[in-house]
Amino acid sequence: MRSFFAHAPFRLYLGILLVVLFIVLGGIMPWFAPTDPLTWYTAPRNQNPGAAYWLGTTSLGQDVFWLLTYALRNSLILGLIVAGLSTIIGVFLGLAAGYAGGWLDRVLSFFMDALLCIPVLPILILMAALFGGQLALPIVGLLLVIFNWPYPARQVRAVALTMREREFINVAWFSGESSVRILVRHIFPYIAGWSAANFINTVLVGISTESALAVIGLSSAQQATLGTMIYWAINYQALLAGRYVWIGSPVLAIVLLFIGLFLVSSGLSMQSAARRMSV
Amino acid sequence: QQMTDVGTPRAETLIVDMLNARVGNPTNMNMYQQGVTINHGYHQMAGALLYDIDTAKGVQIPDLAAEMPVANEDFTVFQVALREGLTWSDGEPFTADDVIFTDNMIRDTPALGYSAAYAAQIASMTKIDDHTVEVTTTKPTPRLAIVLGSVIYGNPFHVVPKHVWEKEDPATFSNFPPVSISAYKFKDYDPNGTWFLWEKREDWQNTDVGQMIGEPKPQYVLFRSYGTEERRVLAMAANDMDILTDISPESLDILRGQNPNVRAWFSGFPYANLDDPCERGIHFNTSKAPYDDARTRWALALAINAERASIATFSGMMRASPLGIPPTTVLMDTYHQPMAEWLGEFALEDGYKPFDPDYAVRLGERLRSEGVTDIPEDPEALRELLGVGWWKHDPDQATKLLLDAGFTNDGGEWKKPDGTPFTINILAPADFEVQSQRLAFAVANEWNEFGIPTQVQQMQAGAFFTAENTGDYETGSYWGSSCAITPDLFVRMEGWHKDYVRENGVPASSNQGRYVDDELSALIDTLRAVPADDPQIVSLGTDILKELVEGLPVIEMFGTSKFVPVNETYWTNYPSADNYYEGPWWWWTNFKFIAAQLEPVQQ
Amino acid sequence: MTDTAPLLEMRNVSRTYRKGGPFAGVPFKAVDEVSFTLPAHPQVFSIVGESGSGKTTLARMVLRLVEPSAGEITLLGRALHGKGRDRIDNLEFRRLVQPIFQNPFEAFSAYLPIEDYLKSTALNLKVAGSNAEAEALADRTLRSVGLSLERIKGKYIRQFSGGELQRISVARALIPRPRLIVADEPVSMVDASLRMSIVNLFRQIVVEQGVSFIYITHDLSTAYYLSDQVSIMNAGRIIESGAPTKILDHPSQDYTRELMAAIPGVDERWSELADIDRQYAHPNPRQESASKHLPGTI
């Protein structure tokens, strides 16, 4: 590990710093919230940032900082689970389709193509309407996974198709490797970097799709997510009223989180390239 | 000369916010077809009803009719005199033939959604002379003017020009561009339905408005939609909008900050007009346990801190009401204040007196301490402003009631009588009715605080009303039957009759709370037979309201505050608290009377 | 397995590809009715032919990477392809037959340390029971090709030269002690100095470890140098085969002669070069250059 970090480029450090910051904010800080920040009037309304309320309070008397930690927690969980599941499923099915070929490939490819053609948001809006105007996060997550796995799958399949022709795959087979081990140990590393990038992008897609739903009032507004935070802020005209911290903090959180993840992934890929190239 | 973006001189154009945002099918103005929206100006400026409403006095007035209907003894045959000297916008005179034609057309065209409903009430219309019609009803109808004219918002009975419609199939006729009867005629529109332009008729003298008020000043009235609330607010701030329909108090705050010419109903606190004819509260499906027990409902009412809920909803700019009718200026005088004494003495079964007359005083203090100015010091003035009082916030009594009703509480967790955990799900509007929506969250916050886990389930209009009507809910935040505008409460109170109760799953047209109260139903039956101008009306109404307090099928909370700002940059003499010639209901049919009284600002 | 059964037998094996797709395409025989037998005793069997003559297709059929369209291949008397009961199972097949491919830089994943291949071959093919045994075996095998486990440990493909990699490929193929190694142009990407050492290594393996080789090349000279039997392939057919000396001394086909003539040997210059020189009247710098241009530069 030490030698690994000794060469880490600056962007990797910065990215890790940001990601750790958000993990602390969303993963650890919520445990320390003095009161449930979702409850209204636990604080005076419309306070500016200050010593007592670090990021001020909302028009509903909620502490923006603690609300943000709760929102981050839920959004992070959603984003990470959606990204994790769809990347894992996508990569696995993509590898399987590309490597196995035949009817499996055809069936999987059809589903990939079909799902890619269907725009998610109208479906989510439809489902939201069906679920009585509010979609619980798990359902949003599930739908996002269903509609997002084809992205990595299609890419991975294409890579796997070319990989199948590569000689070292034959060598691996003659080394007695099973199909699964060939997929995992020999083909996967070639798409790992790409998968990481996809993962990061999907984190963002997850978080921002939920935000979009929330903003048009189709997510359950009583849950704290970055999206519902924006929803409430807009509902109370935070932007026009100049309560920039309230509306700005979730937006900035999304942006910084993405930047953090982006820096980590690009930093890591530079890192691993350097490690493999170094003599 | 400054022009609007639709090409009219700005100084001669009155720009009005469109109630339901943009219109998807702008080239259909057949008001008898389902799914045709006409509140883009036709409803407010171009059409006219037989009877309209004077919202300041709370009485109906004749419009196309020359006077109120004259009934026979048993209220089944009426003489309706029509206004003389009116012409349609194409110059044809308006006569009894148009009314008769309209009557026949509705009755004979089942494809019109209104047909069956109309025929169920009106048996026939016959022509007496060119300006008199005789109306026969299917059953005694003491309130014919309500059946054929507007009390709230409007009425489906629109007289159509015979010479135009007789050539068309009313089921498919698009009525575009429409021939109008009132002082404005159709001028231009946006194919995407975001705006509609109406122009003053040269022959405005031959219209209802011309005869009743005189020449309207605006040469053009532009109805337009700016979409989301932020945009509507920005539009008015930028002087691109003269009259806005409902917005939130925060938006009004911003507007006042941005543009000194913007004002609301009151020039100071609470800014909003408090005379909306429907009040908001939390209602129950009383057919579902545990809400079928009045004690449960009372406990939940006492678990609410109404001051906090008021601030949470609209920053306290609301008038509280413990009664089942809105605390409007007219009704406060007729019911709320006279009933205050009874309310103070009212006791629950166990003798507990729940009423708290000092609600307004405490809220006033609290608001003052938060720095709100313009709060009166005098307790009576405060009660007049913020309501005669409300139920106490008494968690102990609430606990007692719940325990009495068979609930249990172990370790802070409430269990229903059947032993399952007590959690509440409040059905709330998602994208409309911001006050009901916020009220739901505010009440949920209170109940959560009390210890009952409460969720707000927001639904789009379609889903929301389906759930309401089919009884697919336990508690909801909306207005239900709690509407009234005149001292005669029959119009909506009728809805509490047990006859309208339907099984859960079957849609109900009214009494969605499925509330069965024999005494209440009996009172409604009595009221049904009493005409609107009978002096008994008020005492009957009072009895009905008492009945509703006892049973508490709805936790009535606040009159609706309408933040309906106007911009005085181009036009003045809008109605307001200081200039109360009409209520600020821009989206009702009587808006044309308001528009006719606006004055241009000398630039 | 019987001693008498030949190691490998091909009977009228063909492989057809479609060229140009299903609508416009025409069937195209990459390998056309090839038959030969590899006797049980260890030896090098070379297949020589120009590009596109079907050598790789043939090799891949032996390696089970391509199914024959017709004909039958048996290994030790048992079927290599098809669904028959006597078909050799995958594990056993891989213990009997191993490949060495043309491009050493393509033979290993860039993401796995090279020794991993050696160890997992040993463990997967059950020639070593434990990690320690596998390491010992890998080291021993590496030493037989002039390397050692220590030298390659923890290194990735980019950190080796082509010659090293090709030797590691050989070592990997030797791990299960197979009966047959199929080497498809194993030295064409390796530079000349290493070429011979690898070829010699093959020979040494044949002799010392009793492994047979199918050696595929377009270079008749290494085939001649290395093999016990040579087959010349052209357009999918084996047009000539026999002992190398026999073929080279008495080629029966024009094609074989053309192949022989194309080898850039150091015995005689290509006759065509003289024509070119004559045509363009080259001042023949061979004689003058050394004295005129080079003094003092080296």
Next chain:
Amino acid sequence: MITIDNVTVGYGTAGFIKAVDEVSLTINDNEILGIAGESGSGKSTLMRAVYGDFSTGLRIQSGSVTGRFTDARTGRSIEAPSSQFRQLWWDQISYIPQGSMSVLNPLMRIEKQVVDGLPRRERRGSRAELRGRIARFFAGFGLAENVLDAYPHQLSGGMRQRVLVAIAAFVNPRLILADEPTTALDVVVQKKILLMMVEIQRRQRNSLVLVSHDLGVHYQITDRLIVMHRGKIVEAGPTAEIFANPRHDYTRNLIASLPRLHGRRAADTLGETA
């Protein structure tokens, strides 16, 4: 034409990995110079230094590479270090890079790739005339005219290799640097290409530097040969002389280990197995 004077070349921006170590060499007009040596001995590096391609992190640490060319139009003589050869590229010097399977733009027709970068002097005439000339030139390499309309992926490896040689030669430069142009091709194709290269060199009377690790190739076509070993030149001289009388052990070894038809066989030395 090119004088390489005691040059040390290597790679790296931070550190320095020496690849060519104090080498001196002259490339003459009108000759075929062969460079042999094992993999990694610095052959390609030397070629890059001569061509003046410093894009891969290549650095000349000491010594110099100087070129002397005559400008065909003005007749003036240009003398410059290789770092300034850029304006001579694809005019006075052309280059056939190693590993030529992927050096052609996959989205450009071959004709376009021949014309792209061609010096003005070779471009004279209308498009049709130019095409005609290219087609005739290609025909000499056994490439039909329709090859000009093909995309690289439509050509076999051998064809692509021939195209590259043809492109570099069509420039008609004073010097062609060819880095392993025939490695991994089958012998029949290799022979065709080599003969073509010789013919072009003879016709154009320019210089050709041919890198190959196959001594047989050098024996066949080069006039002069240098042998590199670990970044140094261990042997230099007319090809025939070196083959007749190798001075360095390494060279001797190389020559000795060349397989020869009808020569010694491993099967003989290591014994029959049967």
Next chain:
Amino acid sequence: MNLLRFIAGRLVVYALVIVFALTVLFFVPRLGPTDPVEAMLAKVASQGAYMEAAQVDALRQSLSDTFGLSGSLLEQYWAFIKRIVVTADFGPSLSMYPTPVMELIWNALPWTFGLLLTSTLIAWVLGNFVGLASGWKPESPSSRIMEGIAICLYPIPYYILALVLSILFSYVWKIFPLTTTIRGAPWSWDLITSIVWNSFLPAMSIVIVVFGWWVISVKAQTATLKEEEFIRYARLKGLGDGRILSRYVLPNAILPQITFLALQIGLMFNGSLITEILFDYPGLGLLIYSAVLQGDFNLLMGTISLSVIAVATATMVIDLIYPLLDPRIRHR
């Protein structure tokens, strides 16, 4: 792969996708809680018009007859599929009865497509250009700044961006209109300028976000491309940077982006939907939104089917065009 087979395969997938989507779309909303008749009645009631309970009951009956919601689910399904496949008709809109759904969609579709197409193209061209330039010299300050801007813009939620843009450019600086006011005679210059003028901000908000994405991906693409042998060869030919970029890097960098474009269309459609809602832009997104709000089955089905068909078609068209652009696939 053969070209004909490729096209045939793609068309088959296209048809299957659409049938698949239509089927799902037909059944799913009917399982939901919204009864269009109730929604319709509620709309009447919510406007406050007074009707006696008996009147409402009568209206309810006549509504469900008119909407043709009788018959079993399966019967309705067959009728639905038949109608769409045979006559491309989604029936009347329930909330805007009796206006046919197709009429509403035809009015909306050009707007969405215009918005999406132009903003996508602009973003794509700009993004590819900037990505290419900064990928070519990744270490240069301007390239780092561009990448910085791109990764900051890309994650901003559409809605916020649109809101901020319109506050800035329609209110603080009154450059663009606050809402969509399109006027002008059909096919007149006025109309076109009016459309461009009114679509500028909505398009901008899509462009900015999507642009960020393209910059990021094209930059990475270019950086790897730069190391390709054929780029180095072009440089060794003495070609100038401009020519190498335009003739060697650009085509090779852009081709994969075209497949990406096909993949992205669905995602961008989502963005345009949000943008339309915020800008009150009269496209398919706004129509979908109002259909949901009103519980308008037919309209919902029509709009969502159409958007699926539209996105599927766009994706297919790109897929089909691709071989024309890439000789490696064309000549296979």
